[in-house]
Amino acid sequence: MAGFGAAPAGNHNPNKSFEVIQPPSDSVSSLSFSPRTNHLVATSWDNQVRCWELTRNGASVTSVPKASMSHDQPVLCSAWKDDGTTVFSGGCDKQAKMWSLMSGGQPVTVAMHDAPIKEIAWIPEMNVLVTGSWDKTLKYWDTRQSNPVHTQQLPERCYALTVRHPLMVVGTADRNLVVFNLQNPQAEFKRITSPLKYQTRCVAAFPDQQGFLVGSIEGRVGVHHLDDSQISKNFTFKCHRDNNDIYSVNSLNFHPVYHTFATAGSDGAFNFWDKDSKQRLKAMSRCSQPIPCSAFNNDGTIYAYSVCYDWSKGAENHNPATAKTYIFLHSPQEAEVKAKPRVGTSNRK
């Protein structure tokens, strides 16, 4: 009889990262930082959306819980408005809510789908919210209207989303990757099948919008350029593997300043990479539980990651009585996240 296998034991904070106080009582599904300040939002399977204010004190980071908000069912995704005042969240209740942290008013439902909302993003250049759902659609919302501005059919359920205007990439089930030019959002710019062999887990658009990263469950990341003239720069690499065990890459995040990127996986590790020189800059120690999500703050001085169960080993390895959820904050050293130029060539973003 098939099973998922046993969960590993070990240290939950081997990297001696700073711990966010009063973490969610169930696993964290998404982490997002305010684009303006060091406020961190976490959404959780305990139906809550929580916000902390983080403060850097020299080498350390402290956290203060600020506010929280409820959905009726587990929350899967979150996004901040560009002015840092409002948080959007969506989840299994098939709704997305807008929560104004400044005004202190009640959260308002701004989006609805026919199935859980897996991904959400705010697009400031268009002043719209985009939501991706397991109902195989992408919907664009003007938060003042109850009906979507546009509904975009996807080939399959939305699993991953990344936006760097005008580039948007959606990863769906069955390895579809749909690229959109947001200057013409109603048409697919390009649809490709993933360069990876297994289920897509996460995508991240390059800061220069020349392409995107795609991560899968098979411990592999694909680097894909959109322009045909840059085909030769496409490649894939393996990561988050432990001898024979192959773990999924759950999160891909570009450093906002150096444009290197971090991967986080179900093996409980996170690594920093430089795609231009094709190097791994730093491998961090493995935590005892998976890392389902992670995020950089707006200037790259804080990397937040959650250590908790991500269901990668099924229900039988979920033990709510003993499982703990952590959110850690890592202060990246320059050597970990700054690109190292190739010998003999200039450093380019």
Place this chain on the structure above:
Amino acid sequence: MPLKKELCRNFQRGSSIKNFIASPYFDLRWFSSCQYGERCKFLHPTQQQSRPNAFGFGMHSGSNQQQKANPFGFGVQSSSQPRPAADFASQHNQFKPFENKWTRFSPISNASATSSHHPDNQIQSGNHKCTDPESCKQLIVEDFEHERPSWTLTCYGHCKYAPCDISGDISYEELQSAAYDDAKRGLSLQSIVERERNALNFKLTEFENLLRGPYVAPLSSTASQSARLGFGANTSSLSAQNTGQSVASSFGVLHASSNAGGSSPYVPSNTASGSLSSSTLQQTASAFGPSYLPSGVSQQMLNPTNNNFNIVVGQKAFDDQQKNNVCQSGHESRDASVWLKEKWSPGEIPEEAPPDTFI
């Protein structure tokens, strides 16, 4: 630089592309990029159809994606012996996180406990061309020997950028969401685990079938075809491939909406530990500010699919097409020049027989 001559890509592309375009599986929507982008002097229609890329569909990577019907037939089992596990372990002697064979740098890695070892079989999978089902099969065998990820409920495609050989993805969150829904409905942890195991076994059977049976290109598989062609595909391809097992019905709940109100977190009944208490799961930290009550659903949100976007793209596309066909006045009067064309581009192929004057 390769030491031996590689097959000429242009030569290969020419013949196979004609075959492919002629087949019913060709979808113009796949070719929606133009290398000139905004600078292009030709019209880029705003609908999903646009000019085919000059390079055909080999535009994504060095490896050619040949999909022509295989004249060689199928059914020859791979004769290679799978490597025993002991040999496999001894291959992990070189740290090489990047697959690209052109990488010139060894990674700047510390001697951390997480250093991972990767078998050096990237070259074959990186340059795989789907010209020979035997080589496809070989690759599949190797993948399943050495590259089986921990998560089994996944689709699989042996070839980069090519359609799935096995479709039917289930993500962590979907499985977890289904488990939480079941728990809310009162199902025991044991039955949830059972359901998940059934799904696992079903998937493993699919993988086994792909491994054991002769390799059949994805084009002839209806399940992956429906997944590829997108809209209207089953929400769960597992149910599309219902073999009579109960798993198909149990996965119906995966996408069923849960009407249970309230915010009770995951609390499966009859847990063995017995120490599960809802109070610990519903603990709200007192230091958090006022926790906002979820607002009631606005009455206006009852019709979410109403599209009130001003520009109707479909109409514009139709107008463009008509301009190309110089056909403005109704369906029966088609511009006669269409019949004189040597070659029809997709979209302007007339559906009716040519008038007698052209025969």
